[in-house]
Amino acid sequence: MRCFNHQDREAVGSCKACAKGLCPECAVDLGHGLSCKGPHEEIVESYSSILKFNARTVSAAPRNIYFAPVFCIAMGAMFMWFGRDEYRGLLFIMGGLFLAYGVFMFARMRATYARKRA
Ligand SMILES: [Zn+2]
Ligand SMILES: [Zn+2]
Known part of the structure; x- marks a missing residue:
């Protein structure tokens, strides 16, 4: 897979919000996944907080x-x-x-x- 912004570079992963390929320069590592720079950082961040919330609710009770x-x-x-x-x-x-x-x-x-x- 190639980076969406740089067709000559190999992607290290894909954005969790839009699934575009990202090279190290374009990717933002949020700890739990990659996002492209910009508004998707917030979207990916909210995905993970929803997942965390669900996991906690289920495991707590x-x-x-x-x-x-x-x-x-x-x-x-x-x-x-x-x-x-x-x-x-x-x-x-x-x-x-x-x-x-x-x-x-x-x-x-x-x-x-x-x-x-x-
Ligand atoms: Zn994205
Ligand atoms: Zn790139």
Whole structure:
């Protein structure tokens, strides 16, 4: 792979934000990955803080990782139950959103968990 800015130079890695090849001169080593100079430094930095946050949350409470989605699903179901008389009412819609968000979180967590074990 060649550097995106210098076609004659061999890249040492690629930017985590845009995946462009970077030579030592163009790359910024952020400790956990490379970024091209400029706005992508901040993007790559925020990626890693999100990853760190997720890792900490999961390792701090391995048995509670399903708590948030289950809570969301339960809340959503309750809202929908209370709002059932007024179909398409605010309560019913909010319940639906909660439920969908909970299911989404649950699915995403399961995927993350499965990847880690594999
Ligand atoms: Zn970049
Ligand atoms: Zn370069």
